[in-house]
Amino acid sequence: MAIIELKNLWKEYGSEVVLERLNARVEAGEFITIVGASGCGKTTFLKMLLGTENPTRGELLLDGKAIPEEPDATRGIVFQRYSVLPHLTAERNVMLAGELAANRYTGHAFGARRQELKASAQVMLEDVGLGHAINKYPHELSGGMQQRLALAQALIKKPRILLLDEPFGALDPGIRKDMHALVIKLWREQQLTVFMITHDLDEGFYLGTRLWVFDKDRLDPQAPGAYGARITYDLPVGKDDHGTLEDIATRVDSTARVLG
Amino acid sequence: MKKLINQQPGVVSRWALGLLPFVLIAVVYTLSSNARLAENPNDKLLPAPSHMLESMTRMAFEPSKRTGELLLWQDTGASLERLAIGVGLAALTGLVFGIANGAIPLLRAGFSPVVTGISLVPPMAILPILFITFGLEELAKIMLIFIGITPFLIRDLQQRTMEIPEEQIIKMQTLGANTWQIIVRLILPQIMPRLITAVRLSLGSAWLFLIAAEAIAATEGLGYRIFLVRRYLSMDVILPYVMWITLLAFLLDFCLNRYSHWRYPWFHDRSL
Numbered sequence: 234m235a236i237i238e239l240k241n242l243w244k245e246y247g248s249e250v251v252l253e254r255l256n257a258r259v260e261a262g263e264f265i266t267i268v269g270a271s272g273c274g275k276t277t278f279l280k281m282l283l284g285t286e287n288p289t290r291g292e293l294l295l296d297g298k299a300i301p302e303e304p305d306a307t308r309g310i311v312f313q314r315y316s317v318l319p320h321l322t323a324e325r326n327v328m329l330a331g332e333l334a335a336n337r338y339t340g341h342a343f344g345a346r347r348q349e350l351k352a353s354a355q356v357m358l359e360d361v362g363l364g365h366a367i368n369k370y371p372h373e374l375s376g377g378m379q380q381r382l383a384l385a386q387a388l389i390k391k392p393r394i395l396l397l398d399e400p401f402g403a404l405d406p407g408i409r410k411d412m413h414a415l416v417i418k419l420w421r422e423q424q425l426t427v428f429m430i431t432h433d434l435d436e437g438f439y440l441g442t443r444l445w446v447f448d449k450d451r452l453d454p455q456a457p458g459a460y461g462a463r464i465t466y467d468l469p470v471g472k473d474d475h476g477t478l479e480d481i482a483t484r485v486d487s488t489a490r491v492l493g
Numbered sequence: 494m495k496k497l498i499n500q501q502p503g504v505v506s507r508w509a510l511g512l513l514p515f516v517l518i519a520v521v522y523t524l525s526s527n528a529r530l531a532e533n534p535n536d537k538l539l540p541a542p543s544h545m546l547e548s549m550t551r552m553a554f555e556p557s558k559r560t561g562e563l564l565l566w567q568d569t570g571a572s573l574e575r576l577a578i579g580v581g582l583a584a585l586t587g588l589v590f591g592i593a594n595g596a597i598p599l600l601r602a603g604f605s606p607v608v609t610g611i612s613l614v615p616p617m618a619i620l621p622i623l624f625i626t627f628g629l630e631e632l633a634k635i636m637l638i639f640i641g642i643t644p645f646l647i648r649d650l651q652q653r654t655m656e657i658p659e660e661q662i663i664k665m666q667t668l669g670a671n672t673w674q675i676i677v678r679l680i681l682p683q684i685m686p687r688l689i690t691a692v693r694l695s696l697g698s699a700w701l702f703l704i705a706a707e708a709i710a711a712t713e714g715l716g717y718r719i720f721l722v723r724r725y726l727s728m729d730v731i732l733p734y735v736m737w738i739t740l741l742a743f744l745l746d747f748c749l750n751r752y753s754h755w756r757y758p759w760f761h762d763r764s765l
């Protein structure tokens with residue numbers, strides 16, 4: 234069964250149509266990159282997956298049921314900024330999900346449970362390459378390190394779906410390559426379903442298994458809001474062709490090794 | 494020669510420039526005082542520094558003839574106690590209602606308009622009501638401070654709570670947090686340093702309300718003493734008392750600031 238299904242999905246704000254007639258099925262384990270011009274509803278679509286925006290027409294299904302209308306632990310997210318909590322150290326940021334689960338009133342864990350969370354947070358931080366920055370606050374980390382931390386924080390909760398809203402938009406190109414390698418690695422390890430918005434068309438082709446282009450195929454210059462955006466391209470990127478994916482992965486790996 | 498806006502003082506000149514106005518004030522005062530005292534040795538308006546020191550030594554270390562108390566410490570203790578209780582209660586109320594209003598739209602819809610309304614009432618105008626309702630004892634003075642600064646604290650903290658990036662609130666939910674956990678693990682810790690900032694800003698008003706209430710009805714306290722000795726034109730007590738109050742206000746502010754930096758480094762170092 235498809236993990237996510239879009240059935241004639243519409244999103245309108247008043248008379249302005251943002252998205253119209255979206256139909257798609259996404260299987261578990263797919264890595265979908267979404268590209269498109271600004272204002273084409275990419276972020277609105279991600280917000281619908283997240284649950285902070287609701288479809289005006291049609292259905293958005295998670296495992297065949299309507300997707301919950303508020304954010305919850307099934308869908309993790311990394312934003313471009315503000316993803317990590319500034320008042321917690323890296324380790325505490327990663328421990329947070331476990332602490333919240335440990336006690337529903339205090340949101341803190343104690344004793345053996347705490348030690349366990351600490352240990353697994355350390356493993357996770359090592360995994361994303363932040364082993365040396367365990368006790369640092371986010372403001373002491375660079376932009377790329379903050380995004381690594383955000384990934385670690387989201388993934389330790391083991392969400393089934395990971396949403397990435399231009400997570401590397403603010404990073405330098407070199408660091409971006411590192412982050413691509415990291416995301417691919419985590420996606421494989423945790424068998425995630427990933428939706429990633431990007432401005433960078435190369436990134437869209439380069440990462441993932443499937444590329445969606447959001448665009449308005451009917452555009453009235455006098456009334457740009459009259460028609461909504463649709464998925465105009467739905468391309469497999471190396472999905473059917475395992476060699477391409479391997480190829481991409483090798484290239485990402487070797488780039489990562491070069492950049493250290 | 495660099496343009497004026499690009500010239501930075503060094504460490505020594507920064508201190509020197511900072512101290513200069515204080516020295517000037519002291520010099521001008523001493524000169525004026527000397528001039529008046531030369532004309533009339535009994536002049537009360539600008540007492541000599543030595544005279545002020547003498548009076549303060551009496552206030553601080555000699556038991557009062559009437560009550561047997563050390564007046565300066567008694568006054569200081571009484572005033573600081575009122576200030577601490579009033580500001581403490583206001584901070585607690587501001588924290589609870591500020592976070593509740595800021596975080597929960599249903600509560601905000603109910604409380605925010607009434608808080609805004611109350612904050613527009615001039616607190617001094619309802620001082621008579623406080624005296625009538627709470628009597629002339631401690632409670633009325635504490636209530637004046639409380640009523641004077643609480644609406645500001647609530648509104649400020651509500652605003653600060655609403656400024657916490659939406660992303661972080663969403664993030665907490667994706668990590669499995671319920672509403673209460675979002676408040677205790679995200680909002681409360683992030684609001685605490687902002688509470689300290691808001692309290693520091695409101696301390697000026699708190700002192701104003703304290704001294705006003707003490708001036709009108711009290712039997713001890715810094716404000717009470719100033720207004721009492723005014724009847725005898727005792728500038729030798731009033732001026733040092735004002736300086737003492739200023740010093741206390743400065744120390745309070747300084748300690749709060751230091752505490753905040755020590756306890757919440759992530760808040761203060763962020764912009765670096």
